[in-house]
Amino acid sequence: MNLFLYLDKGTSVHRLDPRTKLFLMLGSFMAAVLFSQPGPLFALLVVLLVYGALGGSLENLWRIWFLLLGIAIFSVVSWSIFTRGSTPLFWRVTWEGLSFGIGAAIKIDGMIISGLIFLSTTRIEEIVLGLIRLRVPYQAAFAFSLGIRMVPTIIGTAMTVIEAQRSRGLDLESGGLLGRLRNHIPLLVPIFLQTLRGTDQLAKALESRGFGAPRERSSYLEIGFHAADVLTLFLGALTLGAFLIIRFLP
Numbered sequence: 464m465n466l467f468l469y470l471d472k473g474t475s476v477h478r479l480d481p482r483t484k485l486f487l488m489l490g491s492f493m494a495a496v497l498f499s500q501p502g503p504l505f506a507l508l509v510v511l512l513v514y515g516a517l518g519g520s521l522e523n524l525w526r527i528w529f530l531l532l533g534i535a536i537f538s539v540v541s542w543s544i545f546t547r548g549s550t551p552l553f554w555r556v557t558w559e560g561l562s563f564g565i566g567a568a569i570k571i572d573g574m575i576i577s578g579l580i581f582l583s584t585t586r587i588e589e590i591v592l593g594l595i596r597l598r599v600p601y602q603a604a605f606a607f608s609l610g611i612r613m614v615p616t617i618i619g620t621a622m623t624v625i626e627a628q629r630s631r632g633l634d635l636e637s638g639g640l641l642g643r644l645r646n647h648i649p650l651l652v653p654i655f656l657q658t659l660r661g662t663d664q665l666a667k668a669l670e671s672r673g674f675g676a677p678r679e680r681s682s683y684l685e686i687g688f689h690a691a692d693v694l695t696l697f698l699g700a701l702t703l704g705a706f707l708i709i710r711f712l713p
Contacts, residue, residue, distance in 0.1 A: 476518030481593030520583030538568035
């Protein structure tokens with residue numbers, strides 16, 4: 464099972480400079496926070512899906528579809544109940560609250576999809592190098608990349624511990640919801656200890672290799688802006704400009 468999000472494909476999006484993809488992701492976040500109405504946010508979602516299709520990264524959506532669906536349902540239900548409006552529909556739900564809830568669901572899911580496309584089309588090494596070229600300190604860029612790496616590592620550790628405990632007779636499926644939660648409590652200690660051990664080994668490995676030494680670092684990878692990056696950034700700026708015009712013009 465591949466726990467990492469990156470998909471090794473040769474699409475045009477993969478070949479873009481990591482800084483270009485980072486700017487596009489930040490631009491999509493900016494466009495998302497401009498609106499609360501479903502219409503413009505749905506248009507932004509369509510743009511993101513087209514962008515993801517060009518990068519061949521939409522297959523990763525199936526890995527988190529339950530998360531996206533859960534966020535959408537929770538947003539629509541909660542905002543529909545607690546947001547006041549002047550056009551009642553039923554019970555405490557108003558048309559304004561329902562519209563705001565749908566917009567919030569599309570906004571949050573759209574931002575998650577934008578980040579997913581970025582991680583699906585950009586290697587971690589490219590992200591680090593791109594941040595360094597943007598004058599981000601190496602330690603901060605490395606910490607960011609380490610955080611991305613540690614998530615699948617911890618998940619892999621948890622899956623290994625679960626399989627090991629199951630082979631020793633631990634029943635995780637019996638009982639109701641609370642019973643299953645109690646059955647998972649014994650897994651927390653070995654997962655926590657394995658994570659601490661891995662962190663300690665990583666710290667020793669970094670120290671033995673002179674991490675943080677005050678010298679200029681070289682990189683095996685080479686990145687740079689090309690014609691495709693310029694064109695992509697131009698189209699991204701036009702799209703963001705269109706959303707700004709829709710938002711602020713009467």
